[in-house]
Amino acid sequence: MRNYLNIIVAYSIMMLLIILVGIFQSWSIALTIFNYCMISAVMTLGANIQWGYAGLINFGIMGYTALGGLAVVLVSVAPVPEAWSVGGVNMMTCLGIIIFMIFSTRYILKNIQKSKKRNYLIAGIIIVGLILIKIIAGPAIEQIEAVDPAKTGFLGGLGLPVLFSWIVGGLFAAGLAFIVGKVALGLRADYLAIATLLIAEIVVSIIKHEDWLARGVKNVIGLKRPAPYEIDLQTSPWFINLVEKFHSAKLDLANSFSERQDILNQLVIDASSVYVKLCFAGMFLVVVIILLIITQKALYSPWGRMMRAIRDNEEAASAMGKNVVKQHLFIFILGSAIVGIAGAMMVTNDGLFTPGSYRPMRYTFVIWVMVIVGGTGNNFGAILGGFVVWFLWVEAAPIALFFINLFTAHLPETNEIKIHLINSAPYFRFLLVGIGLLLIMRFRPQGIIPEKIIKQ
Amino acid sequence: MDLINAVIVLLNYTIIPALTYGSQLALGAIFVTLIYGILRFANFATGDMMSFGTMFAVLLTYYFQSIGINFGFLPTALLTIPFAIFMMILYMLLIDQTVFKYYRIKKSPPVQLAMVSVGVMFVTQAVIRIIIGPTDRRFLDGEKFILKATEFKEMTGLAEGLTIKSTQMITIVVTIIVVAIMFWFLNKTKTGTSMRAYSDNEDLALLSGIDPKKVVLITWIIAGILATIGGILYGLDKSYRPFVYFNNMLPIFAAAIVGGIGNPYGAFFGGYVIAFAEIFLTYAYKRFLVYILPESLEPNSLMQLLSTDYKFAISFSILVIVLIFRPSGIFEGKRI
Numbered sequence: 208m209r210n211y212l213n214i215i216v217a218y219s220i221m222m223l224l225i226i227l228v229g230i231f232q233s234w235s236i237a238l239t240i241f242n243y244c245m246i247s248a249v250m251t252l253g254a255n256i257q258w259g260y261a262g263l264i265n266f267g268i269m270g271y272t273a274l275g276g277l278a279v280v281l282v283s284v285a286p287v288p289e290a291w292s293v294g295g296v297n298m299m300t301c302l303g304i305i306i307f308m309i310f311s312t313r314y315i316l317k318n319i320q321k322s323k324k325r326n327y328l329i330a331g332i333i334i335v336g337l338i339l340i341k342i343i344a345g346p347a348i349e350q351i352e353a354v355d356p357a358k359t360g361f362l363g364g365l366g367l368p369v370l371f372s373w374i375v376g377g378l379f380a381a382g383l384a385f386i387v388g389k390v391a392l393g394l395r396a397d398y399l400a401i402a403t404l405l406i407a408e409i410v411v412s413i414i415k416h417e418d419w420l421a422r423g424v425k426n427v428i429g430l431k432r433p434a435p436y437e438i439d440l441q442t443s444p445w446f447i448n449l450v451e452k453f454h455s456a457k458l459d460l461a462n463s464f465s466e467r468q469d470i471l472n473q474l475v476i477d478a479s480s481v482y483v484k485l486c487f488a489g490m491f492l493v494v495v496i497i498l499l500i501i502t503q504k505a506l507y508s509p510w511g512r513m514m515r516a517i518r519d520n521e522e523a524a525s526a527m528g529k530n531v532v533k534q535h536l537f538i539f540i541l542g543s544a545i546v547g548i549a550g551a552m553m554v555t556n557d558g559l560f561t562p563g564s565y566r567p568m569r570y571t572f573v574i575w576v577m578v579i580v581g582g583t584g585n586n587f588g589a590i591l592g593g594f595v596v597w598f599l600w601v602e603a604a605p606i607a608l609f610f611i612n613l614f615t616a617h618l619p620e621t622n623e624i625k626i627h628l629i630n631s632a633p634y635f636r637f638l639l640v641g642i643g644l645l646l647i648m649r650f651r652p653q654g655i656i657p658e659k660i661i662k663q
Numbered sequence: 664m665d666l667i668n669a670v671i672v673l674l675n676y677t678i679i680p681a682l683t684y685g686s687q688l689a690l691g692a693i694f695v696t697l698i699y700g701i702l703r704f705a706n707f708a709t710g711d712m713m714s715f716g717t718m719f720a721v722l723l724t725y726y727f728q729s730i731g732i733n734f735g736f737l738p739t740a741l742l743t744i745p746f747a748i749f750m751m752i753l754y755m756l757l758i759d760q761t762v763f764k765y766y767r768i769k770k771s772p773p774v775q776l777a778m779v780s781v782g783v784m785f786v787t788q789a790v791i792r793i794i795i796g797p798t799d800r801r802f803l804d805g806e807k808f809i810l811k812a813t814e815f816k817e818m819t820g821l822a823e824g825l826t827i828k829s830t831q832m833i834t835i836v837v838t839i840i841v842v843a844i845m846f847w848f849l850n851k852t853k854t855g856t857s858m859r860a861y862s863d864n865e866d867l868a869l870l871s872g873i874d875p876k877k878v879v880l881i882t883w884i885i886a887g888i889l890a891t892i893g894g895i896l897y898g899l900d901k902s903y904r905p906f907v908y909f910n911n912m913l914p915i916f917a918a919a920i921v922g923g924i925g926n927p928y929g930a931f932f933g934g935y936v937i938a939f940a941e942i943f944l945t946y947a948y949k950r951f952l953v954y955i956l957p958e959s960l961e962p963n964s965l966m967q968l969l970s971t972d973y974k975f976a977i978s979f980s981i982l983v984i985v986l987i988f989r990p991s992g993i994f995e996g997k998r999i
Contacts, residue, residue, distance in 0.1 A: 416973065631796065636789075638793070
């Protein structure tokens with residue numbers, strides 16, 4: 208019990224902070240923060256598996272998050288039949304060509320000895336394939352994008368339940384991680400960081416500019432939800448009854464029937480948004496707990512010990528007969544898949560897919576700050592880091608505003624410095640997070656909840 | 664005649680812009696490479712440091728304009744360069760003393776220093792946004808063009824015009840001067856040689872009596888000069904916006920690694936490789952081909968290999984290809 212005391216204290220403080228937000232701001236905001244904290248926690252779990260267990264630095268989190276989001280669109284949106292009929296065949300042919308290219312390249316790599324001829328063959332296949340794709344896909348893309356461009360203009364998805372897309376998001380991210388891992392994992396740590404960052408940028412720019420895939424920067428809105436819609440709740444009698452029962456004391460204070468009805472309406476509207484967010488919170492909590500159990504089990508299994516051995520001394524582990532390259536690739540895929548799941552969860556929560564919003568600042572560096580601040584190599588620490596940093600990231604502006612007002616209280620309202628500072632309150636979040644990271648790195652480099660190694 | 668027209672088209676739309684953009688990238692890439700070679704970490708605050716120096720230039724330009732100082736037909740911003748560099752070096756030394764020094768003395772692994780530079784990136788970004796705000800700012804004044812398309816057409820009687828913006832000329836000339844001085848400094852002076860020695864083998868350099876503090880100080884000073892000038896040139900040519908500068912970090916990294924990180928010649932060259940690749944692969948060659956091909960072969964599409972949306976993606980793809988086939992870069996890495 209004493210071993211876990213600091214974890215319990217840290218989590219209690221965090222929960223208290225969120226509850227305080229609920230009391231002082233509103234429960235809806237508190238739950239929004241809580242949900243996002245949970246999504247961040249899943250992302251940090253993924254990043255922590257790579258960095259904390261294996262010492263692999265992955266600055267490409269943004270790319271996997273975006274792919275997870277893409278999965279939601281491709282799985283849950285209803286297909287667009289017109290688009291499929293004008294361009295479906297051509298796009299499928301292109302997919303076939305790509306698959307053929309990959310397998311033929313693989314075949315050549317395996318069966319022909321290393322020579323100039325082999326290089327020319329592979330280059331030839333790639334160039335011919337790209338030209339073919341350009342010829343076949345070009346007109347098809349134009350036609351697909353011309354199908355009702357204000358609303359669709361893309362192929363649409365499969366129309367399956369949205370929860371299914373969380374798994375698909377993980378698979379997509381795993382697929383990308385496989386490619387990235389094959390390409391980049393042999394590199395030195397800082398090269399790996401830069402390479403993954405840039406590959407993630409490539410992925411996001413493809414998602415942004417291939418409109419036939421997911422409408423690109425035109426965004427996909429109104430995605431399906433695994434939770435009920437607020438509008439439906441507000442008109443369903445059981446929910447209104449529930450709210451009535453819950454707030455009966457408050458309602459009894461009303462003087463007339465019409466006043467009571469007004470208060471009830473307001474309460475129902477508030478409660479519906481809270482209810483929906485609670486549904487999401489429940490689902491996210493299930494994901495977080497499942498992942499936490501799995502990762503904890505893995506960490507203290509023989510496999511986890513092997514990963515730590517590889518992290519701490521690659522040569523020694525390799526000398527003991529562990530396949531370092533293979534294990535690195537495996538853990539890279541695993542961590543990325545978890546990030547992909549988080550990406551899908553986030554898009555599901557928002558109900559919209561906005562490729563333009565995937566920026567390295569928010570989706571790579573902030574997540575890394577979470578991992579470092581929370582505690583590398585400790586899953587509880589990683590989750591806590593997600594909570595703490597996201598909370599600061601959201602609440603930095605109100606906190607900054609409070610302090611600005613406090614320190615400039617003696618200045619008149621028209622003072623230019625005061626106005627300028629108040630206008631730039633949102634940017635204090637960068638300052639807060641940056642200073643937080645620097646302080647933690649300097650004075651507690653192992654994070655708030657450090658890695659714990661159980662002696663067996 | 665058609666051939667000359669075709670060459671002018673290429674010059675106007677690809678070669679001159681690529682040279683300009685390449686110069687801006689090259690300055691940034693040398694900055695990255697110097698930090699990597701001597702202080703031994705990948706500096707993720709690169710873009711924001713450049714942005715920081717440029718911010719002072721922008722503010723001072725506005726100030727100079729308000730009190731009526733200008734630089735004739737040249738942009739006022741050029742006058743502000745020394746002041747901006749001074750502020751920038753102060754900031755860099757402050758950051759070094761408060762943040763980086765601790766890890767350098769502790770001999771932390773490069774990854775940890777890179778992570779620390781992420782923290783610096785956050786803080787710098789915040790400071791910039793709090794001081795100047797995130798909006799787009801133009802601070803170019805003076806003559807806009809050295810050569811206008813219509814003038815060129817009148818002069819030569821060709822069908823195609825050639826435009827040279829003053830910022831393009833300034834960028835290329837200033838880059839050549841700065842880089843020449845820097846290479847002279849690194850190769851011919853005693854301090855420069857000691858920096859190269861420190862970069863090659865730290866222990867040996869220390870044994871032979873090189874003062875590490877001095878090397879680090881000089882490195883930050885040169886880095887500050889390069890970052891500020893690179894940032895100001897980019898801002899003059901395009902415009903100043905903090906977010907764009909942060910994003911520019913990525914092609915700059917690509918340029919530094921493509922050239923062979925740690926090697927300033929490589930970085931200089933890498934900047935142009937990236938710039939030329941980006942512009943040549945996204946340029947629509949229709950107009951060029953119309954001139955050189957016989958009429959029967961005239962293309963009816965734009966003849967564009969990739970849409971300009973993928974400009975950044977191209978430089979990153981080049982980087983990935985270089986990393987796979989030649990991880991040490993086109994030039995051998997780790998040598999100054």
